[in-house]
Amino acid sequence: MMANLSQPRVVITGVGVVSPIGIGNQSFWDSLLNGRSGIDFLRAFPNLDVPSKLAAEVRNFDPLHYIRQKKMLKVMSRDIQLGVSAASLAMVDADLDRGAMDPERLGVEFGSGHISITPDELSEAAAVCADEDHFEFTRWGEDSMGEIAPLWLLKHLPNMPACHVAIEHDARGPNNTITCRDASALLALDEAVRVIQRGSADAMIVGACSSNIHPMDITRMNLYDELSLRKDPKRACRPFDMDRDGTIVGEGSACFVIERFEHAVARGANIYAEILSVAGGCDGSGEANRASGRGIVRAVQSALRKAQIDPRDIGHINAHGKSTIEDDWVEAKAYHEALGCAAETIPVTALKSYFGSFDAGGGAVELAGTVLALRHGILPMTLNYETPDPNCRVNVIHTEPFRLKSHIAMSINRTDVGQSAATILRAM
Numbered sequence: 001m002m003a004n005l006s007q008p009r010v011v012i013t014g015v016g017v018v019s020p021i022g023i024g025n026q027s028f029w030d031s032l033l034n035g036r037s038g039i040d041f042l043r044a045f046p047n048l049d050v051p052s053k054l055a056a057e058v059r060n061f062d063p064l065h066y067i068r069q070k071k072m073l074k075v076m077s078r079d080i081q082l083g084v085s086a087a088s089l090a091m092v093d094a095d096l097d098r099g100a101m102d103p104e105r106l107g108v109e110f111g112s113g114h115i116s117i118t119p120d121e122l123s124e125a126a127a128v129c130a131d132e133d134h135f136e137f138t139r140w141g142e143d144s145m146g147e148i149a150p151l152w153l154l155k156h157l158p159n160m161p162a163c164h165v166a167i168e169h170d171a172r173g174p175n176n177t178i179t180c181r182d183a184s185a186l187l188a189l190d191e192a193v194r195v196i197q198r199g200s201a202d203a204m205i206v207g208a209c210s211s212n213i214h215p216m217d218i219t220r221m222n223l224y225d226e227l228s229l230r231k232d233p234k235r236a237c238r239p240f241d242m243d244r245d246g247t248i249v250g251e252g253s254a255c256f257v258i259e260r261f262e263h264a265v266a267r268g269a270n271i272y273a274e275i276l277s278v279a280g281g282c283d284g285s286g287e288a289n290r291a292s293g294r295g296i297v298r299a300v301q302s303a304l305r306k307a308q309i310d311p312r313d314i315g316h317i318n319a320h321g322k323s324t325i326e327d328d329w330v331e332a333k334a335y336h337e338a339l340g341c342a343a344e345t346i347p348v349t350a351l352k353s354y355f356g357s358f359d360a361g362g363g364a365v366e367l368a369g370t371v372l373a374l375r376h377g378i379l380p381m382t383l384n385y386e387t388p389d390p391n392c393r394v395n396v397i398h399t400e401p402f403r404l405k406s407h408i409a410m411s412i413n414r415t416d417v418g419q420s421a422a423t424i425l426r427a428m
Helices: 025-033 070-075 078-093 123-128 160-169 181-197 215-224 261-266 287-291 294-307 325-344 359-376
Strands: 010-019 039-041 054-056 106-112 175-178 203-211 249-260 273-282 316-318 347-349 408-414 419-427
Touching: 010 025, 010 078, 010 181, 010 261, 010 359, 025 359, 070 160, 078 106, 078 160, 078 203, 078 249, 078 359, 106 160, 106 181, 106 359, 160 175, 160 203, 175 181, 181 203, 181 249, 181 273, 181 359, 181 408, 181 419, 203 359, 215 249, 249 261, 249 359, 273 294, 273 359, 287 325, 294 325, 294 408, 294 419, 316 359, 325 408, 359 408, 359 419
Parallel strands: 054 249, 106 175, 106 203, 316 347, 316 408
Antiparallel strands: 010 249, 010 273, 039 054, 203 249, 273 419, 408 419
8 A cells, every 4th residue: 555645755865874884875785785793892991891891883983074063073972973974974965065955944853862971071070079088069069160161061962963963054944852762763753754744844854873882881781781791792692583692782873864755856866765654652551561562563553554554565674673582572572463474474684783782873773774775675684693582483584685575664663661663664
């Protein structure tokens, strides 16, 4: 069936990726096509005493190559630098130069996560309140505030990626930030589509960014998350595999230019795909809802209903595939409930096997993989899938890339607390 034509059609015309397996679309796609992992031993903090010493880092990244407003770099954390750089790559890919369209009709919708600080950033301020015996909290407001740089907080506010992207590209239209962890990118896409459909913009810059390559993030995730303790980095992240033991920390960003179909055609844009639908869902309260992945079920069924397609029309699923025991079980179970008998036949890939898990930015980079797979008609294989888990009965593509038989794809993400999002795209 065809998508609902009563709403304005929205298409993707630009993609920009800054990831552990490549900066730029070609480098990123080459790594996916050739099965090159971006997971390695942690280098940024080599002496950090934590159980899991593996990470997916973006190497050889210089924001000066991608950001025009270079004076802004001093108030950009690494997360923000990754996001603004990905947006610049997407705008170049979309052939939308600054000033090429009415800035009032260009908006920004960005997903962002927690942006950590390091203790040394506030160490001088803290030292003012301390003496040999104790810490005087009352002196913080009196004496310590003067030791903190006036613009210090701008590096850590989650809405700043969207602000910097808007400044960089003179986007004066609607601007908003979504902070919903792994689901942020798809939820940002959903809102951006609605902005265009209600006539408030002709084009939107959409993306998400995050970096967990930070001593405090890595320490925290080793304490509460399920991270792989394997010694071989290239075999560590194993979505849906029987022998998986956890995910891997990472970092990165991807960004997309989306446009009203008529606007894209009028300017002769190169169209990657049409966004048929985006939908969200939450597990809700109760262990039974969480264990069955009700949020995924609701998101998938809603996306199918909005796109007016049957599960059998889906050519592939880009799964959340976190590579933790419980998360993969829940996800697979949810697919069976949401998709019925098609759940065991639809080709599935899980790109976290290449670059680990990194909050908001991870969902965006995975979506870029979906868009490029549709463009090339090839589905990248899932790395390290060797022994099928009988509790994860999904058709995981492994061993080699898979030639797609359908132009329709679904990309899915889920958070630890059960917020899920799904989008359905069709190649053009």
